[in-house]
Amino acid sequence: MSELKFTNEHECIMVDGDVAWVGITPYAQEALGDLVYVELPEVGKQVKKGEDFAVVESVKTAAEVYSPVDGEVIEANDNMPDDLALISKPVADGGWIAKIKISDPSQLEGLMDEAAYQDYLKTVD
Amino acid sequence: MKYTALHSAHIELGAKMGEFAGYDMPLYYKLGVMKEHEWTRASCGLFDVSHMGQAMFKGAGAAELIEKLTPSSYEKVKPFRTKYTVLTNEQGGIIDDLMVTKTDDDQFHFVLNAGCKDKDIAWIKQHLSEDIEFHHYDDWALIALQGPKAEEVVREVLGYDLSDLPYMAVWPRDDFEMFISRLGYTGEDGFEISVPNKDALELWNKLAAHAAVEPIGLAARDSLRLEMGYCLYGHDINDTTTPVEADIAWVMGNGDNTGFIGADVILPQKENGALRKRVGVKLTDKGVAREGAEIRNESDEKIGELTSGGFGPSVQGAIGQGYVPIEYAQEGTKIFVNVRGRNIAAEIASMPFVQPSTKSMKKAA
Numbered sequence: 357m358s359e360l361k362f363t364n365e366h367e368c369i370m371v372d373g374d375v376a377w378v379g380i381t382p383y384a385q386e387a388l389g390d391l392v393y394v395e396l397p398e399v400g401k402q403v404k405k406g407e408d409f410a411v412v413e414s415v416k417t418a419a420e421v422y423s424p425v426d427g428e429v430i431e432a433n434d435n436m437p438d439d440l441a442l443i444s445k446p447v448a449d450g451g452w453i454a455k456i457k458i459s460d461p462s463q464l465e466g467l468m469d470e471a472a473y474q475d476y477l478k479t480v481d
Numbered sequence: 482m483k484y485t486a487l488h489s490a491h492i493e494l495g496a497k498m499g500e501f502a503g504y505d506m507p508l509y510y511k512l513g514v515m516k517e518h519e520w521t522r523a524s525c526g527l528f529d530v531s532h533m534g535q536a537m538f539k540g541a542g543a544a545e546l547i548e549k550l551t552p553s554s555y556e557k558v559k560p561f562r563t564k565y566t567v568l569t570n571e572q573g574g575i576i577d578d579l580m581v582t583k584t585d586d587d588q589f590h591f592v593l594n595a596g597c598k599d600k601d602i603a604w605i606k607q608h609l610s611e612d613i614e615f616h617h618y619d620d621w622a623l624i625a626l627q628g629p630k631a632e633e634v635v636r637e638v639l640g641y642d643l644s645d646l647p648y649m650a651v652w653p654r655d656d657f658e659m660f661i662s663r664l665g666y667t668g669e670d671g672f673e674i675s676v677p678n679k680d681a682l683e684l685w686n687k688l689a690a691h692a693a694v695e696p697i698g699l700a701a702r703d704s705l706r707l708e709m710g711y712c713l714y715g716h717d718i719n720d721t722t723t724p725v726e727a728d729i730a731w732v733m734g735n736g737d738n739t740g741f742i743g744a745d746v747i748l749p750q751k752e753n754g755a756l757r758k759r760v761g762v763k764l765t766d767k768g769v770a771r772e773g774a775e776i777r778n779e780s781d782e783k784i785g786e787l788t789s790g791g792f793g794p795s796v797q798g799a800i801g802q803g804y805v806p807i808e809y810a811q812e813g814t815k816i817f818v819n820v821r822g823r824n825i826a827a828e829i830a831s832m833p834f835v836q837p838s839t840k841s842m843k844k845a846a
Contacts, residue, residue, distance in 0.1 A: 390515035392792040392799070393769050395821075411821065413769040415514040415792050416700055437767060 360447065361464060362473035365422050370447045371464060376425055377452040380412065380443065383477055388414040391440045396432035397454050403427060405463055410453050412443070421453055425463045431455040485531035486622045486678035487685050494689075494696055501699055502595035504532040509698035517701035518794040521667055522835075525628035526697035527688050530666075534598025535618035535675060539588035542610050547581065547589050550608060552724060552747060554737035558583045561653040563662055566732045567724055568601060573746030574720040575727065577601050578712055580664065582651050590651075590660070592623070592673070594714045622681035627671035627705075629838060630693040635661075635672060638687050643672070648840040666702065668709035668837040707800060708793045710761055710832025716772060717759060717788040717802050725750040726804065727759045758810040762787065762818065763830035764799040770818040770825060776803050777817040777824060784809055787818060796834045805829070 361369040366384035370377040385391075393413040403409045408420035409429060432454045436442045445451035458464070468476060483504045491498065496507035507529065509517060520526055538546065547555055553566040560583055568576035577597040582590040593601045602617055609615055626634060635641050643663065646652055648670075652661040660675040676684055688694055703713070712718045718727045723746065730751050739748060764770060769792050776785040790801030801818070809816065812831045817824035 389509070389513050393767060395768065395823075413792070415518075415704060415794065416509075418769065418771065 360470055361424070361467035362470070362476075363422065363424050363467060364476060367422060367424055368447050368451075369424050369467065370452070371458075374458050374461065375430065376427065376456045376458055376464075377447050378409075378421065378424060378456060379447040379451040379453055380421060381473070382444070384419070385444055388412060388416065388419055390415050391443060394436045394440065394443065394453065396434070396437065397429045399429055399432055401429040403429060403456060409456070412453075423456055424467055425456060426459040427456040428459075429454050430457045483532070485529055486681040487529040487531060487624075490682060490685050490689070491529065491696075496696070496698060499699075502532055504595060506532060507696070507698040509700045510696045512695055514698070514700040514704065515794050517695065517697045518704050520695045521628045521669060521697055521701065521705055522795055523629070524695070525626060525630040525634050525671075525691070525693045526667070526701070527685070527694050528625040528627065528697050528702060529622070529685070530625050530673070531622035531678075531681065532595035533623055534593035534595065534601065535591070535621050535623060536593065536598075536602060536605070536616065537584075537588065537590045537618070538605065538609065538613050538615045539585065540613040541587060543587040543589060543613050546608060546610070546613060548738045549741055550605065551579075551581065552733045552738055552741045552744065553581070554734055555581075555583055555589075556737065560585055561651045563649045563651060563664055564732070565649075567718075567729070568604065569724070569741060569743035569747065570720055571743055572721075573723040573743040573750065575714075575718045575722055575724065576604060576720055578714055578718060578729075580662075582662065584651070596715055618675070620678050622676055622678050624674045624676070624681065624685060624688070625665055625671065626674065626688060626694075627665045627667040627669045627697075629670060631669070631671040634688065634691050634693055638691050648842045650842075663840065665839075666709075666711060667705040668711075668833060668835060668839065669705075670838055670840050704791060704794060707789055707791060707802070708795055708833065708835040709837060710802065710834065712759075712802075713789055722759070722804070723747055723750055723755065726755040726757055754807065757785070757804045757806050759788070759802060759804055760810050761830040761832035761834060762790070762801040762803055762816070762827050763796075763834070764801075764818065764825055764827045766826040768820055768823075768825040769799045770801055770820050770827070772801075774801070775819040776805055776827075777819055778809065779815055779817075781817070781824065784816070790818075793834055800830070800834050802832070
């Protein structure tokens, strides 16, 4: 299993070969509060880096989930809308929202590792 | 930014603060919105609503004036009874919705929305005659205690037995600086306590210390009122919606008052019906729709927009309110709400979405 990567929009990514498993970080979950719905992308959807591909709805608000890379959605976590507790699991262990086939692996280089993300969290409210 | 007298208590309780109507207010505390909502329905929630406006006018002609400013009638209202009503403009629109308490034949107290209080007060002052004295209680706080255990909390913390106080009534005491009303914005039994700012923090802390009490922020206040189908001013009603369109024509009672501002628009509408109506919307498919989501008919034509919307924790589903043409207003009508380009199946639903647990308005035996 590869190490985790992070975006400054609080997506958490596990890279598995040429596929990115994308979920949201504990920080994002905490900020959102109690979840009530997850809107999944359709399989086959083409996404661009920075484009939203899913929406997480909490009692408070709706938050978009952004793709960390260009690529194609090859799988959506169909269990998640019926079992919202999955979102708090590790990405590799059911917490992924979608799997995206990476078109340009060089885009991964711009993502943060765990240590950099922890440092980044100290700079956000 | 403005602050209520209880601001320091919210900070100390670790509230997530946010701006509302120019005030730095608690949005939610450590429990979080969902649990705060459920706690209020099951036990007792404590709310700081001191940002709301409290005012009074009295004097010869006050009874006539209140019937000019609002479409309700007060002649048969007993002292210390409260009415929910609206301030109307010449076009029949709603300037604000408010609580009016008759404290004497020629004396009325108001609770106004925070975001409207300045324009309301200017509007009221514009209509005052020389014989009527007006007072804005801008140095008073307002604390709401809502939930099935509210009566018990007041008894145990303050030593007052309010079991005989009916719904929509003020406790008729003038021997201390405090008004206790049995009403609220949650559909639960409960009270709103008005006290001078100097006494507010002590009262809040005493109430908050009771085991049945949790502080509740504005976010849960919104989901609680949404489940009850109550209007939120600036969203579900505004100066272009009439009381008939908003489906709160019941504030006019039997229609004894015909001389209020906007009567020439509102009374014919009450008689003949309006072209559109505020309705409840319940999503029948998965998703959540919020304010601004388009309401569409089965032919995918836009017929309205949600004016409020979200997840109802007690309903365990997504609900909302909005205006639709009268032909779509019937309960059970199939519609769609469009969220981010996707149509979610929904239907027109009766409100409230949750049965209220408020007490009887009749005097207890």
